Amino acid sequence: MSVTWQKRTHGVQRRQEAFDRALARVFLGGVIVITLLGSLYLALVATNTRLSGKVWQMEEGIAEWQRQNEALTVEIARLSSIPVLIQRSIALGYAPAANVHYLVLPEP
């Protein structure tokens, strides 16, 4: 091999090596950035899904509490309805008033 060829090829090789290292750094940097961004995205999606799941559970809980609340409201209304109150009053010894008058008391 001639000296010129050697010089040329070695020169090319050196330049090539330098270029490859720069490329590798850029590539590696890119991979790291992409991995970071990807991880961040996945973490966000996971958090969002987990929170959404919690929201769903809580919404279901609210709906269930709403149903229990309505059931209790109905039960309270049943127990304080006029027929029940009359029954309980009679059982306690009270009698329906035949005559009711407005009692005006003198000023003290």
Place this chain on the structure above:
Amino acid sequence: MLRNPESRLRLISLLLIALLLLVVGQLVRLQVFEHPRYVAEAKQMLERQYSLPAAPMGKILDSNGALLVGNLPVFEVDAYLERTDETETAIPELAVILNRPEAELRTALTFPETYTGTHVWAPLARDVTSDTLRQVRAMNLRWVTITPTWKRYYAEGALAAHVLGFANAEGYGYGVQAYQWRLIYTPPEFSAGAISGQNEPLPEEVARRSVTPVPGVNLRLTINRTIQAYVEGELDKALVEYQAEAGTIIVMNPQTGEILAMVSRPSYEPSRYADYAATNQSALFVDPAISKAYEPGSVFKLITVASALDAGLVDTNWTYEDTGMLEYGGVVARNWDRAAHGVQDLEGLLARSLNVGAATLTTRVLGAERFYKSVAAFGFGQLTNVELANEAQGLVHMPADWDWQDGFLVTNSFGQGIAVTPLQMAAAVAAIANDGVMMRPHIVAERISSDGNSVLIAQTPIGQPISAEAAQTLTELMARAMETRMKQATVPGYRIAGKSGTAQIPVSGGYDPDDIIASFVGFGPLPDPQVLILVKLDRPAIDPLLRWGSQTAAPLFQRIAARLFVLLQIPPTE
């Protein structure tokens, strides 16, 4: 040429670039040019329409916030069967739990022979309570589906049935619930999105929108349940005592137009409206207080006298010669007792309830134009626009009508030949009680939304059919007439103004020779009336000599007024 390594390198590079371009090209094709198609396909695979949990309807409360109509949480139990599902072993136990005959349940759970599909849906039970549902769940049947829903609950049973009413799934019905359907009812919501295998939205969907049911608007009524219950009890007793076929009582505040109680008999249980409909008893749903017009009889003389006083054509010194008979327009008016009462003034006309006097006012003093202008100003022949479904507007013949007869001017003066609803009559007399200012009768006091915001319903004056002076004069005449000839309707300690009526009932070709409608309307205590009561008894079947409005409706009015003054904490004025 390819021996040169550089050339080989270039060739491989070119091939790799071509391959890369091919991949990039495909990616561009799939993700850019064909993006909409693949998105649509993906949606079709993942997304379904799903229903959000049913929202409870708005509650109906009385004036003090006591629950009148609420919502009972119940469940719908259905079967969603695959052809391979085995149901036979579960049927006996399921039939006992769901209270259905075994044979009926077996039919429901059998694939129809002609049906070729893979799945079949069958309803198994409705309005299932939590306790029953627990037993169904314990059976652990894969093919049973459960849907939470609501059932209307009437806390006081049949109390205020006509006022509360009901509405079917389409919103058609009666009472305040049908009238305010759009407010109290939240329609089932459907949404499209990614769903799970259990037909529930995926968490990602939930993040986009709330799935908590939003209840309908609650309505607080002007009805007071204590007063309503008392008045219902009194009407029931009166129907027995006077052997009346039907009856209506309206209690309202004349100063605000608030209806404190409204009762009609016969009545029904709103929670069982489907049973009534199935047995052809739907006529019971119609509220006579607002939907059935009647001829009011002598109570209407108040409108005649009001009209004459307001026109300034008569005063308390006005008199006429009562000959016991008046002929006009081919109609002969006679007094109820067929007697002539000589010289009478307005107080005598009202106290003795003289038809001839009333006819004298319309035919010789007022004339048709003034009288019917006044009748219209009092709201007769028009809807009151109370918040109840199916209101009737009554029937008033006007001089411009094609079927007008001059004789109407006579008969209408004492409340015959004219049809009004009890609520129209009560609202008109309330205007007299309220210094001539007519308030719109209303039954909804407040609208309360699920987020706690509330809107108070304004008390609306809808006109002034007579002047304050005329109203005060008429009130005084009514009170004096009661004190002289209607003591059975007075309440010791309180000054009351009122008027009784005994009306004939129109039938095909004339009037019913046997039956009457007895009524009384009064208000008090004077001079600041806070309660107006209208009592109407249809066809009392006791001795004809004892069934006049002054003998049946008036004592009933007295009993109710005496109790209401105490219940409403109104101290005696005398």
